Amino acid sequence: MKKLRPADLAREHHISAQAVRNYEQEGLLPAAERTPVGYRVYTEVHAAALRALLALIPAHGYTTAREIMRALNTGDLDAALTAIDRSHAQLLRDRETLRAVAEAVPHLTAARDAESAARERQPPLSIGKLADRLDVTAATLRNWEDAGVLAPRRSATGHRTYTADDVRDAELAHLLRRGGYLLEQISTVVQQIRTAGGTRALAAALEDWQQRLTARGLAKLDAAEKLASYLTSLGVVRPERPVRPVRPAPEES
Incomplete structure (x- = not known):
């Protein structure tokens, strides 16, 4: 040899x-x-x-x-x-999250419809449950909250609860963090989703991440x-x- x-x-x-x-x-x-x-x-x-x-x-x-x-x-x-x-499962999850966010954007300015009502009926998650779902620490979620990325509700005893919309925001934050975005940038994007205003930056971020997912898939x-x-x-x-x-x-x- x-x-x-x-x-x-x-x-x-x-x-x-x-x-x-x-x-x-x-x-x-x-x-x-x-x-x-x-x-x-x-x-x-x-x-x-x-x-x-x-x-x-x-x-x-x-x-x-x-x-x-x-x-x-x-x-x-x-x-x-x-x-x-x-790794392949994570790529698929990223694709599904990206699609879900993109599909959610047109509905953000509309009145509450049957789809959003169904989301409202989903039981909220605790900080521990959400951390497990994303495979991050509870401290990470608290950091995202401090940066304005997340805005969970508080129970009467002070415990954080995350609704379906909060989970969507957390999934998006997790997606963009892996794409190299700073928390300040992510906060801006998430705020735009919540308010349905100024969607140019949101569309650009989603398009950029779509390109990243495609490149990663080809690299695989x-x-x-x-x-x-x-x-x-x-x-x-x-x-x-x-x-x-x-x-x-x-x-x-």
């Missing part, structure tokens, strides 16, 4: 050789063999691993990419696949291809022979 240096792997991706060594030290690449004098020796397996890692980062985020590669490099394929499944396709190549190089996945089309049997006359 061809022997490669850190610089050989780095050159393909325009990164430093030190970055390659750092990835290995973090367990994101398989451990390299060493020469008698201590130099690292990489192979095409390491090159495939680096391609997979660098494709996984824009597709799933650095944290999930790190989880996937560490799992694969310790032989835990199921853990890696579970992390990928969670690229990452899947690179990851499959890495698994093939490890011998985990074996390339299948091409399937020949089955010709129908001739009809009897």
Whole structure:
């Protein structure tokens, strides 16, 4: 098998050789063999691993990419696949949230209709229940409230309660935070949803996030291809022979 240096792997991706060594030290690449004098020796397996890692980062985020590669490099394929499944589920949830918000906007200036009345009948959530739903901490929700993103009601005992509209605002905030928006920007967007005024910024934010979701979805396709190549190089996945089309049997006359 061809022997490669850190610089050989780095050159393909325009990164430093030190970055390659750092990835290995973090367990994101398989451990390299060493020469008698201590130099690292990489192979095409390491090159495939680096391609997979660098494709996984824009597709799933650095944290999930790190989880996937560490799992694969310790032989835990199921853990890696579970992390990928969670990331795909989150992308689907983001799409559904984005669609729900976009569909809600035209109704915000209208009088309360049957749909909003149905939302009103949904039982409110506590801060703990909402935090669990979004997979954030209660402290995060309180920070969003301080920034004007959320405006929960308070019970007679002072406990926060979140209506269906509050949950919608929280879902949107969570969506935009992952998109890199600041709390101040998110607060402006959420306020526009509540008041149904000045929807230009809202429309621009939703369009921007739609583009981000599309880019992430395409990145996942690229990452899947690179990851499959890495698994093939490890011998985990074996390339299948091409399937020949089955010709129908001739009809009897």
